[in-house]
Amino acid sequence: MKLIVHQLLRHGAEVLEIRLRHPQGQVLPPWSAGAHLRLQLPVADGQWLERHYSLIGTEGAAEEYRIAVLLDPASRGGSRWIHQQLVSGQALDVEGPFDSFPLQAEQGRTVLVAGGIGITPMHAMAHALNNRGQPFELHYLARSEERLVLLDELRALPNARLHLHVGAKPPALDALLGPFSPGASLHACGPSPLLNGLREHSAGLGWPISSVHFESFGARTQQGDRPIRVHLAQSSMVVDVQPGTSILDALIAADAFVAYDCKRGECGQCHSRVLDGSPVHRDVCLNPAQRAEGLCICVGWASSESLTLDL
Ligand code: FES
Known part of the structure; x- marks a missing residue:
């Protein structure tokens, strides 16, 4: 479907929020926390890039979709094009929403962990849990305070216990996770080293694999990779x-x-x-x-x- 860029909002120097609406103002298809949109970006003459972005905000049917895009220094064109070329009023080809990372929280302890721009699906999950009246912990990791985004909205959620972990050194994951208790669930999104750390530490603390849910992001190509x-x-x-x-x-x-x-x-x-x-x-x-x-x-x-x- 074609959606129109209704609004562009900067969150710090590196994150751009995009609000998308139907051209005729129709209500958009409903979505669930953890879902993403697939965007086709016309980055150059005849050249398109496909990018996936998690929806943020409150799930359900609404008049607009919200996504937030980090300007990736290793960008192969997608995030750079969005940050430098996309303008208000522009039409974009959008597919979805796709339920790629469903919230699977029971009534036990509910832990959300976000690393950097991994806050985006967690932002939606936080709103969903809050609206269900379910208390939860949200651990938000960032290298500096300037990189923490959407904080005001998260702080306004009464059922959230928000823990900010700021700095280059990751927090002690054993202490963050604690031992597994029946009904507990962990959802995390961030760079693969963080998720690998969470996977290893949660296994060591007795968290069953069925209660641990991850979504990863980030450039997988690394400098130094050779053909x-x-x-x-x-x-x-x-x-x-x-x-x-x-x-x-x-x-x-x-x-x-x-x-x-x-x-x-x-x-x-x-x-x-x-x-x-x-x-x-x-x-x-x-x-x-x-x-x-x-x-x-x-x-x-x-x-x-x-x-x-x-x-
Ligand atoms: S396609 Fe899912 S791990 Fe490769």
Whole structure:
């Protein structure tokens, strides 16, 4: 559907909130906390980029959708285009909302953890829990106070116990999580090192995997990544992959048969057995045994020049 940029609001130097409305002012399809929109961005002549952004605010049917976009220094064009080119009144191609990260809180202790711009789905979950009358903890981590956004709205939620963790050093995750208690749930969104830390510490404290829910974000390409040659053992294909393109996308483009779902290292659907080479893991879903055997090719990379997959 086409939606119109109704308003652009700056939150600090790095985050831009976008409010989208129907061109004729119709009420928009309802959404649930944790849902995201898929935007098609016309970044250059004939070139489009697809980007996903979590909805913020109060779930349900409403006259506008709100998203908040961080200007990513490693941007391949999406967030930079939004911050520098998008103007009020512009029409955007929008798909969704998609329920990618549903809130699964019972009546027990409810813990939300947000790292940086990972506050966006947590902002929606905080509003949903608050409106249900359910008390919850929200731990919000940021490198500096200027990077904390949407704080006024969060502070206004009476059922929220807001904990701000500001600084380059992450908080002690054992203390933040505490031991598991029946009915407790953890939802977290942030960069993969934070989520990997939460996954390890929660397992060590007895949190069952069914009570732990993650959504990751962030540029998975890292400086220093080099091109890799991927050999597919079963189909005898060879695909060269450049940094900036995921192995999965390169294989899809080459018409290889691959399974996938989230494309964000969260679901494990794209886990592929590695027969040769040195994989670099950037997912947030695999356990050590799965990592020893294979790689999530939607986010993973290799430190070797080539990688042979059992595909
Ligand atoms: S597609 Fe979900 S982890 Fe790769």
